[in-house]
Each structure stands twice: as structure tokens, then as C-alpha cells.
Amino acid sequence: MDKKYSFSVIRRLAYAAGLSLPAFSNALAEPFTFYGKLNLSYQYADEGEGNFSDLKSNSSRLGVKGELALQDDLTAFYLLEWQVDLADLSGDDNITSRNQYVGLLGNWGEISLGRQDTALKMAQGKLDQFNDLEGDIKNLWRGENRPGDTMTYRSPKWQDLQFTGTFIAGEKDGPSTYSASIAYGDAGLKSLPWYLVVANDSNVAGYDIQRLGGQYKLDDWVVGAMAQRQKRESDGDSRNGWLLSSAYTLQQLTLKMQYQELEQDWSLSAGVDYPLAKQVKLYAFLTRQDKQELPDKDWLGLGLEFRF
Template sequence: MKKTLVLLAMAGAASVHAEPVTVYGQVNVSAQSSDEGEGRFSELKSNSSRFGLKGDYELEHGLKLVYQLEWAVDLADVSGGENITSRNQYVGLAGSFGEVRLGRHDTALKDAQGKIDLFSDYEADVKALWKGEVRASDSITYYTPTHKGFGLHLTYIMEDAADAEDAFSASLYYGDENLKNSNFYAAVSVDAEVNGYDTVRLQAQGKVSGVKLGAILHSQENIVTGAEQDGWLVSAAYPLGKTELKAQYQTLEDDKAISLGADYKAGKNTTLFAWYSSFNLDTPTPDRDYLAVGIKHKF
């Protein structure tokens, strides 16, 4: 039933002429050799492959309706009703006041990461060690207009139950997270009671002679136990013709992760990639490492 509804939605979008709709997505699959402490094995991984619909519609009084419906799809492991799952899905209004979105959305802290995490969607995604990578349901998202490069992103997450607590996330940022309109990006972000944690991050990324350098300072506190943990991340990407070489190092107290990789631009929207990630964990969880090659195509 879920698949049928999605296909009907996309078919309906394609038939709309008065209101243009953008259909977009990416397929990202890798062949992977994994060792998670019990011996090495091979597997195929679908790395946050996704598709969606988005658009906007001009209203009166300078207002604009905005919306997005996005789903994750697993090309490798999961089939049946679990194959398609929800990602950012919202409707909202934009105008001179900024933009308000109602629905399911990445929190301000998660969104503020920008492109600093060079291994996002893979095993070494920052969420492997850190809390704060939250896509919040029952949320209201607000983006202020930018002024001299500065902007504010706010998230309010409703309680959704009488015995629950609401939560907040906020980020003050400067520059362009894609490093296209500026050579520098920075943000300070906080979560308050988001999924059981208070979190603070300071992050920055810059481009020097074509080389991208990034860093994040991270602190998280478990609201129930009061346990505090700190960590940091550094990343670097070096262009070499159609190839980009990448390296990243992340910590959380004594837990560490190091990743090395290379992306080859095989076409305008197609990337061939290879990467290696290793985790050294100071917990009962065994150390683990991964080696992968794959292909990513955006449409």
C-alpha cells in the first residue's frame, strides 16, 4: 500500500501543469567488506538512497507556499513494506519574514553540519559516534532572512503526548555551507532535550587554494544520567582533476574513527567512490572496520 501511494503521488505530480513540481533523488550503492568484531563478511549497502518531490507556489501578499515530500529507499537489503521510509516532509510559507516549515525536518543542529562531514551517509557518518543527528517529527522549523551572511535556524519539537516534554534546537550560521558563494562557513548550534540529549556544537569549514578544510567541536549530555561526553572532528578534501581525495578523523572521549576515501566524477551527476573507515572504541563494543567501493547518481 505504501509503495502504491508513493507511485500515485509521483504520477500525479508529473501530470500537474499549472504548478511545476521537481522530482529529484539519488541512488547510492556500495559493495562493502565489513568486520564488526566477529569476522569479516561482504555485503551490499544502500547509502541513504532517496527520492522526492518539491515545489513552491506563489500566493498573494508576497507569500509563497513551499513543500517537500522525501523518502528513503533501500536498494540492497530491505524489501516489502520496510523498503520505503520517510525523510524530510513538510509544507510551509516563505516571504520577507523568512521561511516557516511544518512537518518532519532535520533539526537546526543537524542541518548546521553543512558539508563538513565528508563521509555522511556511510559507516563513518558522524552519527556513528555522536548524538544530535535528529530528523524531528511534529516540528516547526524557521529560517530567518540572512543579513550580511548571517542567518538563524530554529526548530521547535512538540511534545505529542501529555507526559512528554517539548524540545528545541537552534543554530546561528555565517556564510554558504556549500562553499560556492563564499570560501568560509561557520555555525554554533544547540539542542535542548532533543531525543534525551542536550548538545552543543561549534563548526567551521573553509576553502584554501581549492582544498576544503573542516572542523567540529561537539559536546553532549544525557538528560537522564547526566553523563557528559566531548569530541571533535577534522576533515580535508583535496581536488585532483576529476578525483577528490578525502580524509576525516572523529573522536568522542576515547572512541575514535578515521576514514580515507576518493571520489571520481564520472559524469555531471555520477560519482564513483572508494573509502576505508576504522573505529577504535573504548567500550565493550568491539573495534570495527569497513572497506567499500560504489556508485552514486543524482537525478
């Protein structure tokens, strides 16, 4: 999407939501949800070239979503989401595209078209305890893709089993590729205390990937594990990795740890979350990353997240 067009859309959405929400809602014929997540952290970093401090926007975003009931038990739905940088970038560079799609939902499942996270990316659920921060699994593993030209199908749940498939159309002479997952349980650990998933990418962004993960909640503990094999199509380079994550709720605090590895590369993170309200939390984290033939990197951060 053109950046100037995206910026214009955001300004209009913000104006409509802030000044004329009822009118905007009526124009869409159904109530809609305007939402966002604003996440900023002040970080002290050492990335191999000396220490420095930095204010970082961690995948902050704004979006609008909604649905409309149709005939024959069908529902149409849409989602438009943009990433905003609250710290470094300004002007047109401040806005980038995230998930943006339209689809249909029925008793046969749901199908959506547009730009969207692949089935393998969505399969991680909440296993990544440091998502969007320096300890995010995307900083060590491949597979965190959000391509355009996608068609995604998600089946109904059958005895807590669910299939998700993403077809990515090839552009010009490029090959069509796919991503798929089969999940068992509840990724949010709300209706069920467990979640198991197996996922596969076939030449998505130049990689074949197999991912196996699971998470379990027992009282105040949440523990998770994930294994990944990734092979680069261009030269056949293959690497294996694994991840362990945990979170423990102690009164109002949530204490978190995560270790991730890919052959000789590794990342270790520890952190704590403190909710100020249902939608607002303070957090702190410490991450160390060690990659072969690259300087070791360390980050210490204190941040604030506001959801609406």
C-alpha cells in the same frame, strides 16, 4: 506515516513521473521537481565477528518538491521525501519517511511544519565528508535527529548571518524541546569560501548538545573542524568530541580524509571520489571505528552514486 500508505504514494509518484509528468505537473498547478539520490556500495567488512561482504544502500531516497507564488510576496512550498533500500529490504519495509513538510516563505524568512532535520543537524552543512557512509558522524555522535511534530523558522540572511530554530511539540505528557543555530557564511562554500556555525539542542531525543563548526575553502583544498559536547538527560552523562575533515581536488579526483573522536571512541576515514558525469560518481572509502568495550570495526567499500 503508515508504511503501506508511503509505499502507495511512491508507486503513484513513480507512475506519474514516468508516464504522465505533464499531467501530474498541471494537477499541482505549478511545475514541480521529482528528484532522487541512489547510492549503493559493495563493502568488505569486519565488525568484530569475522569478515564478510555486503551490498549496502546508503540513504538512497526519492522525493518531490515545489512551490507556488501567492499574494503579498508570499510563497508556499512543500517537500515530501522517502528513503528507499536498494539492497536488503523489500516490500513495505523498503520505504521509510525522511523530510516531509509544508511552509511559507516571505521577506521575513521562512517557516515550515512537519517532519524535518533539526537546526543542529542542518548546521553541519558539508563538514561531514563521509555523510551517509560508515564514517558518517552519526555513528559516533548524538544529534543527527529528524523528529516529527516540528515547526522550523529560518531567518533571512543579514550580512551573511542566519538564524534557524526548530520547535518540537511534546506528545501527550512529553516535554516540548527545541534546536537552534546561528550560521555565518555559506554552507555550500559557493558564494563565500567560509562557513561558521554554532548550534544547540535542548533535550532533543534525550540529549542536550552544543556544536561548534567551521569550514574553509582555499583553491583546491577544503578543510573543516567541529567540536561537540553532549549530555544525556536521564543520568547526566556528559561526553566531549571533535572532528577534523579535509578534501583535496586533484584534476578529476577528490581525495578525502576525516577523523572524529568522542572521549576514547574514535573513527578514521579516507576516500576518493571520481565523477563520471555531473550527476554520477564512483567512490571508494576505508573506515576504521574504535569504541570502548566494543570490537574494532573496519569497512572497505566501492560505490556508485546517481543523482537526478
